[in-house]
Amino acid sequence: MFSGKTTQLIATVNSFRSEGKTVFVFKPKLDTRYADKSVVSHDKNEVDAYSVEKSIEILDYHLNADVIAIDEVQFFDERLVEVVETLANAGKTVVTAGLDMDYLGRPFGAIPMLLTIADEVKKLNSVCTFCSGRARFSHRISQDNGIVVLGEKDKYVPLCRSCYNELKDK
Ligand SMILES: [Zn+2]
Incomplete structure (x- = not known):
C-alpha cells in the first residue's frame, strides 16, 4: 500500500491509450474511497472505471476493448483468474493491480493465482x-x-x- 500501484496502473492505461488502444478499466464495487466511476490514485490521478460486483461481469463489457485494466484485484472473487484467462485467450491485453498480502501478511484473494499465470509481474514497495x-x-x-x-x-x-x-x- 502507498506503493503507487494505482498510479502505475493509471500510467499504463494512459500509455496504451496514447498508442490508440481502447482501454476499459474495472474495479470492485466496494471501493468508494474517492469516486464511484473512476479509479483514483493517492496522488489524485484519475481514469474512468466501471465498478462491478462480480469479476464475471467484466466479460459483459470486454468485446470492444484492446486492453482491460483491473484495479484492487485482491478484493475480487476467485473467479477473476478464469475471467483474466478468458480475456487473454480472446487476444486482450490484461493489466491488473492489487495488494499481494492482507494485513496479517497472508496472500490476498486471487493474487497468488494471478501471479502464477501472469506473463510479467512488477512488485512495488513503499x-x-x-x-x-x-x-x-x-x-x-x-x-x-x-x-x-x-x-x-x-x-x-x-x-x-x-x-x-x-x-x-x-
Ligand atoms: Zn521498518
Whole structure:
C-alpha cells in the first residue's frame, strides 16, 4: 500500500491509450474511497472505471476493448483468474493491480493465482513508516474486524518485515 500501484496502473492505461488502444478499466464495487466511476490514485490521478460486483461481469463489457485494466484485484472473487484467462485467450491485453498480502501478511484473494499465470509481474514497495526501510507489509491500526477495510491512511501503515514483526503481536 502507498506503493503507487494505482498510479502505475493509471500510467499504463494512459500509455496504451496514447498508442490508440481502447482501454476499459474495472474495479470492485466496494471501493468508494474517492469516486464511484473512476479509479483514483493517492496522488489524485484519475481514469474512468466501471465498478462491478462480480469479476464475471467484466466479460459483459470486454468485446470492444484492446486492453482491460483491473484495479484492487485482491478484493475480487476467485473467479477473476478464469475471467483474466478468458480475456487473454480472446487476444486482450490484461493489466491488473492489487495488494499481494492482507494485513496479517497472508496472500490476498486471487493474487497468488494471478501471479502464477501472469506473463510479467512488477512488485512495488513503499517506505516503512518507522525505519524508512523497504515496506512490504500493511499494518492495521484500526479496530475494524473485516478483512475488507480499504487502504486509507488512518487505517493502515506500510511497514518493513522487521518493524511489522515487532508490532504485530502488540
Ligand atoms: Zn521498518
